[in-house]
Amino acid sequence: MRDVAIVGIGQTPVGEHWDRSLRDLAVEAVLAAMDDAHVRRADALYVGNMLSGTLSFQEHLGALVAEYAGLEGIEAVKVEAACGSAAAALRQAVLAVESGRVEVAIAVGVEKLTELASKCTTNALAMAADADYETVMGLSFVAINALLMRRYMHEYGVSKEDFAAFTVNAHANAQHNPFAMFRAPVTRQQYAAAKMIADPINLLDSSPVSDGAAAVVVVPAERAREFSEKPVRVAACEVGTDTVALDNRANPLWLKGVERSARRAYRRAGVGPEEIGVFELHDAFSIMAALSLEASGLAEPGTAVRLANEGAITPRGRFPIATMGGLKGRGHPVGATGLYQVVECVLHLRGEAPEAVQVENVQYAMAQNIGGSGATVITTILERLTP
Amino acid sequence: MDIPRNWRLREQRYRLQGTRCTACGECHFPPRHVCPRCKGRALEPYRFAGRGTVYSYTVIYQAPEGFEQYVPYVVALVDLEEGVRVTAQLTDVDPEEVTIGMPVEMVLRKLGEEGERGLILYGYKFRPRIEGSAGGGP
Amino acid sequence: MSVMKPVREVGIVGYGAYIPRYRLAAEEISRLWRGGQDAGALPVKEKSVPGPDEDTVTMAVEAAQNALRRANVPPEAIRAVWVGSESHPYAVKPTGTLVAQALGIAPATLAADLEFACKAGSEAVQAAVALVGSGMADYALAVGMDTAQGRPGDALEYTAAAGGAAYVIGPADEAVAVLEGSYSYVTDTPDFFRRAHQHYPEHANRFTGEPAYFHHIVNAARGLMEALGLTPEDFAGAVFHQPNVKFPRKVARELGFSPDQIRAGLLVGEVGNTYAGSSLLGFSALLDEARPGDRLLLVSFGSGAGSDAMSFVVTERIEAARDRAPRTRAYVARRAPVDYATYARWRRKFTV
Known part of the structure; x- marks a missing residue:
C-alpha cells in the first residue's frame, strides 16, 4: 500500500443549470481537475451519482463521462451511495491508486436534479430511504430528518429557533464562495419566518435542489509534485454504514454510521477530532449538522446546537464547518456533494480558500459525506503536505 | 403499477407481520433474513x-407525489410494545394533538x-387509542 | 308465508360497529346550498364523514375485527366473508378478499361482495345464516358498510354517511343472540338507483316513501311477526332502516312499536344514513344495551326494493362479549366536526 494525494480539483458552480446536461457538468468538472493537475490522461474514472437514471433517464455514466471527457477506453464505472455517492467514488479512486494497480485516477461527482418537475425530484430523493417501509408511508426525505429534529428538540430541550445558527453560518460563508448557489446572508428573523416543509423543518433548514459537479485527480503521493505544487495527502477515506431505515436504529440521534466512519478515519490518519482545522460536514438539514458534530466526536451528545450558537462553527471558531456555505449555502447536488466538500478542504489546505473564510494554518481538513439518513458515511481526512 | 411488490407485502402491511428469532427471541419488523441481534x-x-x-413525529x-x-398529515416513529420501532402515518388525529409518548394503536387504512x-x-397506520378498544390491528 | 329458518339453530356470536371520526352538520350543508332556509326541517343533525384514508374496506376491517374479538373465535374458523355495500372501492375486485386477508381469515374461506342498496348488509347476514344453518360451516362473517355519497346540494347529501357493522354468525349455543327466524319481502320498485359508471344516485323523491320504504318494511315486519306469532309488545327493542330520523319513527308507530323500543338503536340523527350499514349499525347499538332474554327485531330496507326482517333472542353470553370491543356509542361519541370545504376536499368533489 502506498500513500495517495490529490493533485487536481475542479468544480462547476452549484445552481439550476437549465442550459447544461448531466454530461456537460461532469465533463466540465473533470476537465477542470485535469487542467489543475496538468494531466491529459488518466487510468481510471469513478463517477459518483445518485439519480441519473431516474431524472435524466441515463445510466452507464462511467463510460459516458469518460468518452465525453476525452478519456474513452479507460476503466470507468459509476458509484452509487445515495447522497454519499461522490465520496464513495473518491474512496474507489483512493483504493485503486493505493493498491498500485492505478496510477492516475479521477473521481467525479455529478448530479442534475432540475431536469424534471420538482415533485419528481422529491420522490427521487426519497429513494435514499427504505421504499417498502418509509417512503410508502408518505415520508419525504425532509420528513425523515424532521423526525430526527423533533426527537432531538424533545430529548435535549433545544428550541427550533436555536437551529438558526447553522443556517446563518452557512449562508454567511456562502457569500464568499463564487461556486455557491446562495450568495446572500440569512438572518435569524428570516429563519424564524421560513415556510414549514415538514414540521419542525422549514425551508431554511433544508439544502436546496441543485445541479453541479466536482472532481479530483488522485495520484501516488510519491509522484504528487510532478502534478501540483500544493498536493494534499489523503490521510484517510473511510466508509461506515448503518441501517437504511431510521426506525431500525435503537438511538436514531446517535449516527452510528458517522461514528464508525469517523473513528476509522481518525485511526487511519492517526489524528483526533481536536486536530481537525476545517470540517466540511453533511448539513443537508441543520439537524444533520448537529448529529454529525456529535457522532464525529467534536461535540458531546446534545451539545452541538449550543456550541453552534456560541460561535464554535464559524470560520474563526473552534471547529469551522460549512466554510464555503455547506450543503445549505453552497447547494447540494446530491451525488456531487462529497467531492465539493473535498475540493473545499483542498482549497483550505492550499491556502486558496476565499479570504473571508480561509481558516489559517490548517494541517488537517475533514470532509464527511452522508448517504440517506446516515446509512452510508464516508469521512475523508486530508493533510497538507509541507514542501 | 408495481402490483407484485405490493401484493408480496400484504401480510406485513395489513397485519404487521414481522419475524422472531427462534434462537434469541428478538422480534423484528420488517421481517428479517438474519437476526440483527444474534445473527x-x-x-x-x-x-x-x-x-x-409515539417516539417522534x-x-x-409539502407532500411527495x-x-x-x-x-397536512402526520408521520411518526412508533415504538411498539414488543420493543420494535416502525414508521407510519398517524390518522384520525389533528396534528396539534400529537405528542411524543402518546399511546397509539394500529388501524388499517388506505x-x-x-x-x-x-x-x-x-396498510398500517396508527391512531390515538379509542375507548373500549383492545387496541392494535386485526 | 312461513318464517325462514335454517335446520340448525344459529345466532350472532360476535358483532362490531365502525363509524368514522368526522361529522358534517346538516346546517352546514343547508348554509351552502339552501341559504339556511330549511334549517328548521333538517333530516338529521349531522352525518359521519370518512377520513381521507378511509373506505368501505378499511371500515369493514375495523368493524369485523370488533366482531371477531367479541366472537372470540380464531379468524381461520371463519369460512365466509360477505360484504354488503354500494360503495365497494373497486367495481371489479372483491372487498371480501381484502377483509379476509387483513383479518387472517384467508385463505380457506368463501369471500364475495353483495349489492342491494341499503339491504346489502342484511342480505349478507342472511347468507351467513344459511351457510352456518346448513352445517356447511360453523362461522361466517357478514358486513354491511358504506361510504355513501349524495349529489352536492341534493336532499340525499344531508344524510349520506359512512359506517356500518359486522356480524359473526355461528352455532346458537355460542351466540349472544339466537335467530328465531327471518322474513324477506322484495318487489321491483325503482325508488332509488345508480347506473353503472355514475358517481351519484338518482332518487324518486316522495316515491321513496310509501311504495318503497314503508311498504316493504311494514310487509316484512308483519310477515315475520305473523309467522312467529309475535306482536310488537314481545320485543324489547327494534331497529328499522334509518334513512333519516322521521322514517323509522313513523314506521315504528305504524307497526305498533313505541318510541322507547327504537330509542337505543336510532343513531341516524347523529351519524346520518350509513346505507348498507344503517340497520346493522343500529342493531349493534341495540345489542350493546340488551339484556339476556330480550327479543330484538331487525328490519332492513334496500331500494329497488326489499326488506329483511329478523328476530333474535339475546343470551347470557352478551354480558361477557360486550366489552371485548368498543361499543357503538363510543364511535358515535368519537367525533370531530369538519366544514363543508374539508368534506368536499376529502370526498374529492374538487377537480384537481
Missing part, C-alpha cells in the same frame, strides 16, 4: 399486537392510490 438465521413469522407510543406540509390529498385506474394500497 441467527432461523426466524419465524411473528405478528405484532399493534399497540405503541413530523407534520408534512400521491400524498397531496392528505396534507396508504394511497396508483392514480384513478390503478391499485388502491392499504
